[in-house]
Amino acid sequence: VVADPPLVKTVGDTVQFNPSALILEEDAVLEDILRKIPGIDVEGGVVTLYGRKVEKLLVEGRLYYGGDILTGLRNIQGDSVESIKAYVRPSDFARATGIDDGEEEPVLDVRIKRRFMDGWKGRIQAGGSYPLRYMASGNAGMLTDSVHASILANFRNLPAVITAGKQRPVKLGTGSDGDRNRRDAGADCSKKGKHLELDANIKYTGNSYEKQRT
Numbered sequence: 267v268v269a270d271p272p273l274v275k276t277v278g279d280t281v282q283f284n285p286s287a288l289i290l291e292e293d294a295v296l297e298d299i300l301r302k303i304p305g306i307d308v309e310g311g312v313v314t315l316y317g318r319k320v321e322k323l324l325v326e327g328r329l330y331y332g333g334d335i336l337t338g339l340r341n342i343q344g345d346s347v348e349s350i351k352a353y354v355r356p357s358d359f360a361r362a363t364g365i366d367d368g369e370e371e372p373v374l375d376v377r378i379k380r381r382f383m384d385g386w387k388g389r390i391q392a393g394g395s396y397p398l399r400y401m402a403s404g405n406a407g408m409l410t411d412s413v414h415a416s417i418l419a420n421f422r423n424l425p426a427v428i429t430a431g432k433q434r435p436v437k438l439g440t441g442s443d444g445d446r447n448r449r450d451a452g453a454d455c456s457k458k459g460k461h462l463e464l465d466a467n468i469k470y471t472g473n474s475y476e477k478q479r480t
Contacts, residue, residue: 273303280353281315285344293391294344296376303350311336313374315352321371326378328414331454331467338376340450341405341418343389346382351375383409399423412458420450447474 273287285299300306305316313320313335322333331337355361357369388406400423407416452469 274305280351283350283352285347285350290344292345295340296342296344296347297339299344299347299350300339308339311339313339315372315374318372320352320374322373324373324375325414326409327375328456328458328463329465330376330414330416331452331469332465333373334469335374337418337450337452337469340420341416342376343382343405346378346387347376348379349377351377378409414456415454417453418451420448423447447472449473 271284271287273284275282275284283299283303288299288302290298290302297308300308300313307314320335323330323335323338324333325338325342330342352372352374354370354372357367357371360367360369386406386408388404390404392400392402394400400421402422403418403420405416405418408414449472450470452467454467454469456463456465458464
């Protein structure tokens, strides 16, 4: 007997989503998954779950780029995601001190498929058109039980990405001064020891506008 896996499963106070129940494009990222899940809204890099804003993003239970949701939406490969859990956890202060301050934060916790946790894995994409339209992006990551590390870079002024013969719009937006150029780069590393966990990340985001071309 073969049955489709359920998209949503609730265990106690945790809601778990199963991306394998969805049909995704080959180059899908985490944002594409979340947009297909009922009850989740994604708008301008803000994720809401049943109307409540999600505060932080975790990968395998640990902060991804300091919990930066927007970075995860655009850079975590869709085919690497095994499941996504949504739950509410105590505030940073409460978890660090053990003192209940009554504050809680909704989080998304992404679990990665085991085959993506063996050495470095990544993806590079590039494209362009005339006159002087371009996009280039790449990311690579390594996940083990003790070390999480990733690097990423995105540069584009191309208003759409052509993939597998399909044109997928990229909402770059335009301003009063013309088309928007976008630049992102960053690195993230987390190491968990027996008694100590170290986290470090650095990220750059830049935007500029140029005269619209016809």
